[in-house]
Amino acid sequence: MAIDTGDLLRTLRAKVGADEDPQRRHIWFKVRVGGVVVRTTMVSHGGPRQIGQPLLGRIARQLGLTAPQLEALVQCTLSADEYHWLITASEP
Secondary structure, X not given: OOEEHHHHHHHXXXXXXXXXXXXXXXXXXXXXXXXXXXXXXXXXXXXXOEEOOOHHHHHHHHOOOXXXXXXXXXXXXXXHHHHHHHHHHOOO
C-alpha cells in the first residue's frame, strides 16, 4: 500500500485542517482539537512522490491512526469528523 504524497498533503491541509509549519527540509503538520495540539507529523519537502511502508505506518501512528485508516482518510472513505472522533476517543 502506498499513498501519493500530494494526496496526503491535501488531506492534511483541507480535510483534517492541520496547521502547516514549513521548515527547511520538512513540513510539520499540527492537528488541533479545541485549540490544543493533539497530533503532529511531518512530510519531507523533497520526498518521494509515493509514501509506502514503513514511513506510511509511522505517519499514521503519529496521526493516531493505523495505516489502513490513513489510507481511508486520504481516499475519503473516512471522514474528517470520524478522524477527529478517533483521535479524541483514544486520548486518556
